[in-house]
Amino acid sequence: MFSTTLLVAFGGAIGAALRFLTGVGMLRLTGPQEFPLAIIAVNVIGSFLMGVFVVAAAHRGLTYLSPFVMTGVLGGFTTFSAFSLETVTLMERGDYSGAVLYVTLSVVLSIAALMLGLFLARGVFA
Numbered sequence: 001m002f003s004t005t006l007l008v009a010f011g012g013a014i015g016a017a018l019r020f021l022t023g024v025g026m027l028r029l030t031g032p033q034e035f036p037l038a039i040i041a042v043n044v045i046g047s048f049l050m051g052v053f054v055v056a057a058a059h060r061g062l063t064y065l066s067p068f069v070m071t072g073v074l075g076g077f078t079t080f081s082a083f084s085l086e087t088v089t090l091m092e093r094g095d096y097s098g099a100v101l102y103v104t105l106s107v108v109l110s111i112a113a114l115m116l117g118l119f120l121a122r123g124v125f126a
Contacts, residue, residue: 011067026041046078050085
């Protein structure tokens with residue numbers, strides 16, 4: 001368990017560094033943007049790579065790498081890839097209402113939680 005946790009942590013560091021470098025690369029490529037283009041880029045790329053890895057790992061017997069790659073590298077790169085995987089998993093199970101509920105609750109509650117955090121922190125630190 002400890003070695004798996006270390007692999008996740010190491011993968012997370014790699015993913016976070018890749019996310020930062022992607023942001024820097026997008027900034028150099030497009031210049032300063034009002035729209036969060038770099039975040040969309042890492043979310044889309046991470047989701048694509050999550051899909052590729054899930055299939056490749058299952059077909060090649062590499063599922064033992066899942067904690068390092070999926071939770072670590074891709075989780076550090078973008079948590080949106082895990083969100084996308086869970087949504088598609090619900091859809092593949094035929095639970096479309098569950099998928100819609102999951103997407104809706106995830107987005108709405110996460111934004112609401114961020115807004116609440118901003119409100120509370122501004123009250124404390126203002």
